[in-house]
Structures are given as structure tokens and as C-alpha cells.
Amino acid sequence: MFDRELFKGRTVVITGAGRGIGLATAEAFLAHGAMVIAHAGRSLPKEGPxxxxxxxxxxxLIAADFLSHNGVDLFANTVQAETDHIDVLINNAGTMQGRFPAEGLTPQQYESVVRLNQTSVVELTTALLPLLKQAKEAAIVNTVSISARTGGSPGSSLYSASKAFISTWSRALARELAPDGIRVNCVSPGTIDxxxxxxxxxxxxxxxxxxxIPLQRLGTAEDCAPSYLFLAAASLSGYITGQVLEVNGGQLMA
Ligand SMILES: NC(=O)c1ccc[n+]([C@@H]2O[C@H](COP(=O)([O-])OP(=O)(O)OC[C@H]3O[C@@H](n4cnc5c(N)ncnc54)[C@H](OP(=O)(O)O)[C@@H]3O)[C@@H](O)[C@H]2O)c1
Incomplete structure (x- = not known):
């Protein structure tokens, strides 16, 4: 993919790495020399790279349910005990949790979707910022979604809006953290199988x-992984911050 030593000596923290896009991305960072601190929600991979x-x-590998009381704190505390700096933070954990039609939406559904896809990202980033500041050219890459721009499909309004929140928040953070040499970007997957x-x-x-989809196929987790590596590597994307990289086979062009 890239130079096999691209992330040699670099510490990468990635959430939602037990499966899917996060797992493929964690494996790609490992294959390019990184030390990886990988979070999984409820399932830790017991086999594989x-x-x-x-x-x-x-x-x-660290498991933490970000919907449980103190789940984010427990993960952040464990990371803080493991390393004195972070070069790359990938906030990827998230999911729809279900399709919740606008009519009959409950406060619990609202709280749960927003807590996982929005609040936990802000809380974890805030907790790990001091460690990111200890690195020379740190990068944050947040997973958002094509639905942040399209609004998604029926029943996904809160999920889509929470991803839009992360897109906008990432742009603001990019400007705020630029003086510290920290770049902040997003990967926005389309329909990934x-x-x-x-x-x-x-x-x-x-x-x-x-x-x-113009490319006539659904995406794969492996289609997404290189975008995270690109945005995380200062040698490849050092002049890119506050951007969203759309990975969707042409599903959205604008
Ligand atoms: N697939 C797509 O088409 C698509 C499109 C746009 C955006 N995305 C975004 O891409 C990211 C990865 O999704 P994916 O497609 O790889 O889906 P996935 O296979 O369902 O993976 C989701 C990851 O998030 C973790 N997670 C879910 N609930 C959690 C909780 N309560 N606490 C902590 N972690 C939790 C999961 O951990 P466990 O399973 O171990 O609990 C898993 O590692 C998500 O942010 C998703 O919103 C996906």
C-alpha cells in the first residue's frame, strides 16, 4: 500500500477496531510499522493479525462499551497508562443502533445514538489531547458518513446528524489545534459492506x-483503510487539515 515503515515508531490509537472498517484500518497501520492501541466495543478479536x-x-487490545457508565473514561485511563504520547488518534467506533423513525422517537433512543456517535468522540478526544500534544506531528482522523451530507435513509436521522456534528466539530478543532501541529480530518464512508x-x-x-453507485459495487473495509493512513501520515498529507475524504465509489459527488 504505502512504505512498509511509514508508521515505524508511531503510536496509533483506534476505536471500533474489533471488526469492519476499524479492524481493516488497525491491521493496515500494523502492516506499516505502527504500535497500535486498539479499542473494541464488546468483541475483541482473538485471532488474526x-x-x-x-x-x-x-x-x-482493550474492550470498553462507550454506552456504559465510565466506558470512555476506562478506555482513556488505560491508554494513558500504556503510553506517554499518541501520534495518531482514529475515532471510528459508532453505529446506528437501530432505525428510529421520527414519529415516536424516545428520549432513550436520542440519548443513546448521540452518546455513542457524538459525545463519546468528544470525550475521548478531550481526554487524549494532552498525549497528542506530546507527539511531534500528531493527527486525528474521525469516521463520519455519507449520511452526514445526504441525511441518510429513513430511521437514521439522529445517526446522520451526529455524523454531521463530528464533521463540523472536526473542522473547528482543526483550526484550534493547528498551532499545536495537530491536524484533524475525517474519512466519510459511503455504503461499505x-x-x-x-x-x-x-x-x-x-x-x-x-x-x-457509479463504480457499481458496495465498498469494503479494505477500500476505506488507505484513506486513514494517508490522512494520518504527515509525510503524505501534512498540508491537509479540516477536510472530509469521501470514500463512496462516486455515490456522492459535490
Ligand atoms: N458500513 C458503512 O456503510 C458505514 C458508512 C458510513 C459510516 N460508517 C461508520 O464507520 C464506522 C465503522 O463502522 P463499520 O461499518 O465498520 O461497522 P461495524 O462493523 O458495526 O463496527 C462498528 C464498530 O463500533 C463499535 N461499537 C459499536 N457500539 C459500540 C459501543 N457501544 N461501545 C464501543 N464501541 C462500539 C463496534 O464494536 P463491537 O461490535 O465490538 O461492539 C465495532 O468495532 C462507524 O463509525 C460507522 O458509523 C459505516
Whole structure:
């Protein structure tokens, strides 16, 4: 993909790395020399490159439910105990949690979607900022979504809006943290064939979406991973901050 030593000596923290886009991205950072501190929600991978790297001391896997009381704090505290600096923070954990129509929306549904996709990202970034400031050319990359711009599909209004919040917040943060040498960007996946859609989209809906995509296929987690590496590496994207990189096969062009 890139130079195999691109992240040699660099410490990368990535959330939602137990599967899907986060897992593929964590594995790509490992393959390019990084020390990876990987978070998973409820499922830690027990096999594969990440688990193997942990046995070799090149990765650390930590589980934390960001919807549980103190889940973000517990993860942040563990990271703080593991390292004295962070070169790259990838905020990727998130999901729709269900389709919640506007009519009949409950306060619990609202709180849960916003807490996972929005509040936990702000809380974790805030907690880890002192460690990012200890690195020379730190980068934050946040996972947002094509739905932040399109509004998403029925039942995803809060999820889509929470991703739009992260897009805008990232731009503001990029300006605020630039004097510290910290760049902040986002990767915005389109329709990526992960467990996410197995849970929230029917086969018919996915096929209709596939046909509407100019490149005529759904994306894969591996399609997304290189964008995170690109935006994380100062040698490749050192003059890019406050941007959203859309990875969607042409599904959205504007
Ligand atoms: N797939 C798509 O088409 C698509 C499109 C746009 C944006 N995205 C975004 O891309 C990111 C990754 O999604 P994906 O497609 O890879 O989906 P995924 O396979 O469902 O992965 C979601 C990740 O978030 C973690 N997570 C979920 N609930 C959590 C909780 N309560 N506490 C902590 N972590 C939690 C999951 O951990 P556990 O499963 O271990 O709990 C998992 O690692 C998400 O932010 C998603 O919103 C995906």
C-alpha cells in the first residue's frame, strides 16, 4: 500500500477496531510499522493479525462499551497508562443502533445514538489531547458518513446528524489545534459492506444502492483503510487539515 515503515515508531490509537472498517484500518497501520492501541466495543478479536501483534507486543487490545457508565473514561485511563504520547488518534467506533423513525422517537433512543456517535468522540478526544500534544506531528482522523451530507435513509436521522456534528466539530478543532501541529480530518464512508449493513439494511436495499453507485459495487473495509493512513501520515498529507475524504465509489459527488 504505502512504505512498509511509514508508521515505524508511531503510536496509533483506534476505536471500533474489533471488526469492519476499524479492524481493516488497525491491521493496515500494523502492516506499516505502527504500535497500535486498539479499542473494541464488546468483541475483541482473538485471532488474526491484531491478536497476533498483541502477543508480539506490537499491539494492545482493550474492550470498553462507550454506552456504559465510565466506558470512555476506562478506555482513556488505560491508554494513558500504556503510553506517554499518541501520534495518531482514529475515532471510528459508532453505529446506528437501530432505525428510529421520527414519529415516536424516545428520549432513550436520542440519548443513546448521540452518546455513542457524538459525545463519546468528544470525550475521548478531550481526554487524549494532552498525549497528542506530546507527539511531534500528531493527527486525528474521525469516521463520519455519507449520511452526514445526504441525511441518510429513513430511521437514521439522529445517526446522520451526529455524523454531521463530528464533521463540523472536526473542522473547528482543526483550526484550534493547528498551532499545536495537530491536524484533524475525517474519512466519510459511503455504503461499505460490513456487519453494519447486515444489521440495518435489507438485501434488496443494498442491491438497489449498489446499482446506483457509479463504480457499481458496495465498498469494503479494505477500500476505506488507505484513506486513514494517508490522512494520518504527515509525510503524505501534512498540508491537509479540516477536510472530509469521501470514500463512496462516486455515490456522492459535490
Ligand atoms: N458500513 C458503512 O456503510 C458505514 C458508512 C458510513 C459510516 N460508517 C461508520 O464507520 C464506522 C465503522 O463502522 P463499520 O461499518 O465498520 O461497522 P461495524 O462493523 O458495526 O463496527 C462498528 C464498530 O463500533 C463499535 N461499537 C459499536 N457500539 C459500540 C459501543 N457501544 N461501545 C464501543 N464501541 C462500539 C463496534 O464494536 P463491537 O461490535 O465490538 O461492539 C465495532 O468495532 C462507524 O463509525 C460507522 O458509523 C459505516
Amino acid at each position: 491484531l491478536a497476533e501483534a498483541e502477543r508480539q507486543g506490537r499491539a494492545r 460490513t456487519d453494519f449493513h447486515q444489521r440495518y439494511s435489507s438485501a434488496e436495499k443494498l442491491e438497489a444502492t449498489r446499482k446506483s
